[in-house]
Amino acid sequence: MKFFKSLSTGQRTIALSLGFMMVLSIVRLFTNADDITSSGTISSTLRVATPILLAGLAGVWAERVGIVNIGIEGMMIIGTWFGGYGAWKWGSWAGIALAIVAGSLVGLLHALATVRFNVNHVVSGIAINILAAGTTEYLSIIFFKGQQGGGESQSPAGKGGYGEFDMPFLSGGRIGSWRSPDMLGWIEKKHDLPLLPDIAGLLRGLVSDIYIPTIVAIALVPITAYILWRTRFGLRVRSSGESPQAGESLGVPINRLRYQAMAISGGLAAFGGAYLSCVFTSTYRQGQTGGQGYIGLATTIFGNWTPFGVFRGAILFGFPSALKFRDEKNVPALLLVIAVILIAAAIVSLLKNKQLLATGLLIGAAVSAATYFLVDEVPQEFVAATPYIVTILVLAGARQQLRPPAHAGIAYRAGENH
Amino acid sequence: MKNQRLQRMAVTSASSLLAVFVALCICAVILLITGKDPIEAYRTLFGAAGDTKVLQGALNRATPLMISASAVAIGFKMNLFNIGVEGQMRISLLATAVAGAAIHLPAPLHVLFCLIVAMATGALWAAFAGWLKVKRGVNEVISTIMLNFVALSLVAWAFDSFFRVESTTGSLLVKTKELPTSAWFPDIVDRRLNGMFFVAVLVLILFYVLVWKTKFGFQLRASGANPGASRVTGVNPKRMIMISMLLSGALAGLVGMRSLLGDVHAYQNNLAEQQGFNGIAVALLGRNHPLGIFISALLFGYLGEASGRLQLIDIPKEITTIMTGIIVLAVVIINEAVKRWDDRRIQHKAALALEAVAVAA
Numbered sequence: 059m060k061f062f063k064s065l066s067t068g069q070r071t072i073a074l075s076l077g078f079m080m081v082l083s084i085v086r087l088f089t090n091a092d093d094i095t096s097s098g099t100i101s102s103t104l105r106v107a108t109p110i111l112l113a114g115l116a117g118v119w120a121e122r123v124g125i126v127n128i129g130i131e132g133m134m135i136i137g138t139w140f141g142g143y144g145a146w147k148w149g150s151w152a153g154i155a156l157a158i159v160a161g162s163l164v165g166l167l168h169a170l171a172t173v174r175f176n177v178n179h180v181v182s183g184i185a186i187n188i189l190a191a192g193t194t195e196y197l198s199i200i201f202f203k204g205q206q207g208g209g210e211s212q213s214p215a216g217k218g219g220y221g222e223f224d225m226p227f228l229s230g231g232r233i234g235s236w237r238s239p240d241m242l243g244w245i246e247k248k249h250d251l252p253l254l255p256d257i258a259g260l261l262r263g264l265v266s267d268i269y270i271p272t273i274v275a276i277a278l279v280p281i282t283a284y285i286l287w288r289t290r291f292g293l294r295v296r297s298s299g300e301s302p303q304a305g306e307s308l309g310v311p312i313n314r315l316r317y318q319a320m321a322i323s324g325g326l327a328a329f330g331g332a333y334l335s336c337v338f339t340s341t342y343r344q345g346q347t348g349g350q351g352y353i354g355l356a357t358t359i360f361g362n363w364t365p366f367g368v369f370r371g372a373i374l375f376g377f378p379s380a381l382k383f384r385d386e387k388n389v390p391a392l393l394l395v396i397a398v399i400l401i402a403a404a405i406v407s408l409l410k411n412k413q414l415l416a417t418g419l420l421i422g423a424a425v426s427a428a429t430y431f432l433v434d435e436v437p438q439e440f441v442a443a444t445p446y447i448v449t450i451l452v453l454a455g456a457r458q459q460l461r462p463p464a465h466a467g468i469a470y471r472a473g474e475n476h
Numbered sequence: 477m478k479n480q481r482l483q484r485m486a487v488t489s490a491s492s493l494l495a496v497f498v499a500l501c502i503c504a505v506i507l508l509i510t511g512k513d514p515i516e517a518y519r520t521l522f523g524a525a526g527d528t529k530v531l532q533g534a535l536n537r538a539t540p541l542m543i544s545a546s547a548v549a550i551g552f553k554m555n556l557f558n559i560g561v562e563g564q565m566r567i568s569l570l571a572t573a574v575a576g577a578a579i580h581l582p583a584p585l586h587v588l589f590c591l592i593v594a595m596a597t598g599a600l601w602a603a604f605a606g607w608l609k610v611k612r613g614v615n616e617v618i619s620t621i622m623l624n625f626v627a628l629s630l631v632a633w634a635f636d637s638f639f640r641v642e643s644t645t646g647s648l649l650v651k652t653k654e655l656p657t658s659a660w661f662p663d664i665v666d667r668r669l670n671g672m673f674f675v676a677v678l679v680l681i682l683f684y685v686l687v688w689k690t691k692f693g694f695q696l697r698a699s700g701a702n703p704g705a706s707r708v709t710g711v712n713p714k715r716m717i718m719i720s721m722l723l724s725g726a727l728a729g730l731v732g733m734r735s736l737l738g739d740v741h742a743y744q745n746n747l748a749e750q751q752g753f754n755g756i757a758v759a760l761l762g763r764n765h766p767l768g769i770f771i772s773a774l775l776f777g778y779l780g781e782a783s784g785r786l787q788l789i790d791i792p793k794e795i796t797t798i799m800t801g802i803i804v805l806a807v808v809i810i811n812e813a814v815k816r817w818d819d820r821r822i823q824h825k826a827a828l829a830l831e832a833v834a835v836a837a
Contacts, residue, residue: 180559185804443626
């Protein structure tokens, strides 16, 4: 324990991820579920996680400036529609751009309601969700119905793809017309070895078959962290979410910041939506978001209102769906992974003299392992419900570790309540 | 005193009416931009009011809305935002469909049994959120959103794995075992208006009596308005949170009963979908007052029923969903503006009175 505490945050993250990879590797050797660490799973995890990640970042921007954003789902829906429309008319990049503009406008509407008119943030968010659903359904009938390939609830197929990216030498990307060797792919196929193929699979998943919008989305994680924690603008945004009165007394233009941050939040959420309608697929479909905006909201909480935390949450919540997507037979292996992690957590809490917690964790581990041996298949609904259950558990069990912005969701008007 | 209350009521109703008017105007602009004729649209939409079939349909649609809005409003009275009505309704729908089909009772008792099961399961699911709030300090907005999705998955899984019965008529729609006729809620007028409408009206009356005419209701409102002060007078805010959450959940359980007991008589996917969620808009427009809720539920029920007519003149009926969203936003914005204007008016009055005293002295 002392050794672990002496490490820096970066070293700890590396140590923990190595430990996690080790668990996955052991489970893989034991269950023959080779797909749980294959590069294919990792890259499809990234694809599934990207919209969740963007929605989560939208939540971070909104709550950090002090506005609760229940409307993320609605902003995503707007993003799917305008993404689909733009991709159909002008091509996929135009779709994303149009979606971001539309989403920012919806973000500004939420800001207008909450900042200018002092409306309850939750009510405004709900109104935006209703409006977004109604508007997109209405517009689909006006614009898509009767078009070739389109319909009342679906856009015609979008134009143009994004070009997938493979890293030369590591995952067999091309340099000019020459195809470089796929080194990680070669290691990944040595399934009998422990750990090495897993790490190779992880790395190869990160550098092969990856869409450029995915890279942009992932790059937004450090960019958001940098802006919010290392620039003057970011400091002011956070001050608006922590104590707007204090910020105001120092001359920070709270209201303007809230408009700006909400435009960013709406744009990010809509980018997430457009990812669904022009990257993940090439058409807009009604109901395409399927509650992913709310999963994004969950990752904001799970990630403790930080961009890297949101990233972790998006990967964690995306992983089971990606695994399910590829081959259902691999999902039960996750139960063993959970069991091993719970046992590890139980040992840690025993070392900290928390017997009660340790007992609970051990019972959880036993249940999870027993389920693995009893069932052949994990129902789809359980995979779907996982993010929500995890978030409730985190909120109920680890509130001491969570630190939401102090002023998020509280009514504020410049010059009042001093 | 009485005069003042009347005045306040007039202001409240006027601001709700204004919100509806604003929404109609904005939707007219949207219709114009998208190349549709708003005048023709509204003539069709409101012209349908002459048709008794449409009106009966509107009452049927208003039934669940009245109940779900009461469920939301009772939370609002305690400053609780129960977004989980939809999830609580789903859980109780499946539970009631299964329990109701499993037993045999004489007709009135069977219906009563079903309603009790529905209320109990709805309250049970809401109790989760209440417990999380009271014991773990989890914000009910977040927990009820999360629990909605958990309920959705749980019900879908339980239905698919245990309770679905393949249809005998060859229809693709899968349902649970059909309820015996003794559990059906009878239609009343002309075989078109379902009796659950009167249950919903009864719920509104009980809601009024409970919140405005009993000691408990007074404590509830006091605790919602100022938890600190009412705590000093011996009202335990945690207890009030738990009770109002349970009440809200019990009502949420009733929301889907018109569809289940009065219409389909078995559980199926999409049964009563969105009826819990739509109660939020109704409660907001109705200002959490039973009379307001009654009128707003009729309005939304009517819009839902008459919107089908719009398709006949080639206007997407989804314009009414847009209208709902704008109404919600407009009503809260107008309320806020009116409140500030009222505050200023009172301040001004007080200042004048003070001045008069100073001059006299």
